[in-house]
Amino acid sequence: MSQAYPGALTRERVDAVIAASGFTSWVGTELVDMAPGRVEIAVNLRRELTQHHGFGHGAVVGYMADTVCAWAAASVVGDVVTSEYKINLLAPAIGQRLTAVGSVVKAGKSQVVTRADVFAEKDGVKKIVATALATIAVVKAPL
Amino acid sequence: MSQAYPGALTRERVDAVIAASGFTSWVGTELVDMAPGRVEIAVNLRRELTQHHGFGHGAVVGYMADTVCAWAAASVVGDVVTSEYKINLLAPAIGQRLTAVGSVVKAGKSQVVTRADVFAEKDGVKKIVATALATIAVVKAPL
Amino acid sequence: MSQAYPGALTRERVDAVIAASGFTSWVGTELVDMAPGRVEIAVNLRRELTQHHGFGHGAVVGYMADTVCAWAAASVVGDVVTSEYKINLLAPAIGQRLTAVGSVVKAGKSQVVTRADVFAEKDGVKKIVATALATIAVVKAPL
Amino acid sequence: MSQAYPGALTRERVDAVIAASGFTSWVGTELVDMAPGRVEIAVNLRRELTQHHGFGHGAVVGYMADTVCAWAAASVVGDVVTSEYKINLLAPAIGQRLTAVGSVVKAGKSQVVTRADVFAEKDGVKKIVATALATIAVVKAPL
Numbered sequence: 001m002s003q004a005y006p007g008a009l010t011r012e013r014v015d016a017v018i019a020a021s022g023f024t025s026w027v028g029t030e031l032v033d034m035a036p037g038r039v040e041i042a043v044n045l046r047r048e049l050t051q052h053h054g055f056g057h058g059a060v061v062g063y064m065a066d067t068v069c070a071w072a073a074a075s076v077v078g079d080v081v082t083s084e085y086k087i088n089l090l091a092p093a094i095g096q097r098l099t100a101v102g103s104v105v106k107a108g109k110s111q112v113v114t115r116a117d118v119f120a121e122k123d124g125v126k127k128i129v130a131t132a133l134a135t136i137a138v139v140k141a142p143l
Numbered sequence: 144m145s146q147a148y149p150g151a152l153t154r155e156r157v158d159a160v161i162a163a164s165g166f167t168s169w170v171g172t173e174l175v176d177m178a179p180g181r182v183e184i185a186v187n188l189r190r191e192l193t194q195h196h197g198f199g200h201g202a203v204v205g206y207m208a209d210t211v212c213a214w215a216a217a218s219v220v221g222d223v224v225t226s227e228y229k230i231n232l233l234a235p236a237i238g239q240r241l242t243a244v245g246s247v248v249k250a251g252k253s254q255v256v257t258r259a260d261v262f263a264e265k266d267g268v269k270k271i272v273a274t275a276l277a278t279i280a281v282v283k284a285p286l
Numbered sequence: 287m288s289q290a291y292p293g294a295l296t297r298e299r300v301d302a303v304i305a306a307s308g309f310t311s312w313v314g315t316e317l318v319d320m321a322p323g324r325v326e327i328a329v330n331l332r333r334e335l336t337q338h339h340g341f342g343h344g345a346v347v348g349y350m351a352d353t354v355c356a357w358a359a360a361s362v363v364g365d366v367v368t369s370e371y372k373i374n375l376l377a378p379a380i381g382q383r384l385t386a387v388g389s390v391v392k393a394g395k396s397q398v399v400t401r402a403d404v405f406a407e408k409d410g411v412k413k414i415v416a417t418a419l420a421t422i423a424v425v426k427a428p429l
Numbered sequence: 430m431s432q433a434y435p436g437a438l439t440r441e442r443v444d445a446v447i448a449a450s451g452f453t454s455w456v457g458t459e460l461v462d463m464a465p466g467r468v469e470i471a472v473n474l475r476r477e478l479t480q481h482h483g484f485g486h487g488a489v490v491g492y493m494a495d496t497v498c499a500w501a502a503a504s505v506v507g508d509v510v511t512s513e514y515k516i517n518l519l520a521p522a523i524g525q526r527l528t529a530v531g532s533v534v535k536a537g538k539s540q541v542v543t544r545a546d547v548f549a550e551k552d553g554v555k556k557i558v559a560t561a562l563a564t565i566a567v568v569k570a571p572l
Contacts, residue, residue, distance in 0.1 A: 023200035059206030086229035309486035345492030372515035
């Protein structure tokens with residue numbers, strides 16, 4: 001994973017990616033860490049991001065899993081779109097802050113298989129709340 | 144699917160469910176149709192719901208698929224939580240409005256298997272943009 | 287789905303495909319029906335295809351779901367390999383015979399999204415035992 | 430994961446489980462290693478387990494992933510059935526022998542979330558060929 005593609009997504013370019021996406025910036029996505037093939041992000045919970053019990057909404061948890069998978073893939077191969085993902089919700093997302101870590105399992109020519117874990121932090125204690133497996137499609141540049 | 148559980152989610156109770164969830168109401172979720180085992184919702188796209196190309200964000204598409212699956216299950220068995228789902232993103236969510244239809248494949252005692260399709264409407268033309276398969280866990284009431 | 291690719295898998299070529307695969311022929315895979323974008327197969331249960339309760343083994347159910355998805359895709363786009371699938375096992379595969387129906391949800395240039403249902407027949411009564419959603423990758427011919 | 434349930438599947442009981450299942454014994458499933466929450470199995474490839482290129486058939490790869498997930502769950506909670514799984518096929522299963530490792534991500538009261546990796550060994554070199562994420566349902570003993 002250490003040898004990234006020339007057009008790969010880098011830490012320097014993530015801010016522009018966040019700013020360009022209405023949803024990504026509205027949620028308040030923060031990049032925590034990024035290396036070729038591995039990305040970590042965080043989101044602070046607020047009322048608009050919760051479900052009816054006041055926990056983080058599954059849509060936010062799913063968003064974070066998908067995002068770290070796509071960015072982990074992009075950090076290796078460049079431009080991508082999510083083809084599909086599967087997510088298991090393991091526990092309620094209770095806390096003040098969610099974090100997600102995505103990593104590349106295998107990067108191929110046309111697709112990158114990735115996995116992600118999402119965690120909730122409550123009063124400094126971090127607990128896994130979801131795990132995901134995703135297929136990210138490589139967007140071919142026109143010749 | 145026609146015989147709903149006494150505590151099942153009904154059309155009359157959905158407004159309260161939407162109001163109780165910060166994310167669900169912020170997104171602007173509208174109930175289009177609901178019958179035991181089948182639910183349809185809609186969301187009007189606006190900047191905060193888009194990705195970097197201005198299309199509906201995958202997180203919104205995933206949210207809609209998950210929501211109609213959970214509500215279709217709830218319309219048959221009562222209180223539920225999403226256990227897991229898998230979604231295939233088929234095309235960019237281009238348009239002014241997204242709709243999603245969820246239906247129950249099989250309702251068991253402890254879980255309900257459901258499927259969903261998500262559509263984007265552009266200038267009156269509706270196109271499928273995602274399809275999902277979800278396992279919804281039945282929340283047992285304490286004895 | 288009615289306009290198949292010139293190299294698409296046809297009913298005439300399926301026998302050769304079955305004969306070429308050790309597992310497919312050992313299982314006793316029968317083609318029931320095939321049209322561009324839709325395939326149905328059947329397998330008669332015997333002891334080697336069962337699990338510890340004597341029901342059809344999940345591996346056989348998964349095999350059938352994967353096979354009809356891949357063949358449905360191949361019937362539209364030609365040579366393929368399964369990229370990934372997700373399957374929900376809905377009920378024990380009790381009976382003398384299993385059937386599976388796969389169909390194309392969307393065929394793209396590099397991948398085909400498909401779904402499948404698997405049924406068990408016991409004493410003439412057919413019951414759904416599994417449902418699946420799969421991504422089938424198109425194998426590009428070398429230029 | 431170290432504290433197994435009294436009725437949990439143990440190394441001593443696996444031989445009986447293999448013998449009881451027609452498919453499992455026919456495939457030639459070997460237990461390589463087992464500890465509460467983690468299971469490794471192996472299968473030697475032979476013609477009946479291959480697809481048309483002579484590689485290990487996807488059905489065998491899927492079977493192995495499902496089996497180590499179910500057994501890893503059973504090693505912690507006792508009797509189980511597979512609820513659903515999703516598998517990504519990463520590379521052709523080329524070689525003489527396949528191995529699969531399954532582990533528990535989270536064990537709950539009614540379900541256990543597990544993951545698995547499948548490897549092919551060719552001339553002593555081991556390569557990952559698939560990765561899976563599964564939900565295993567706990568079978569409740571009647572009171």
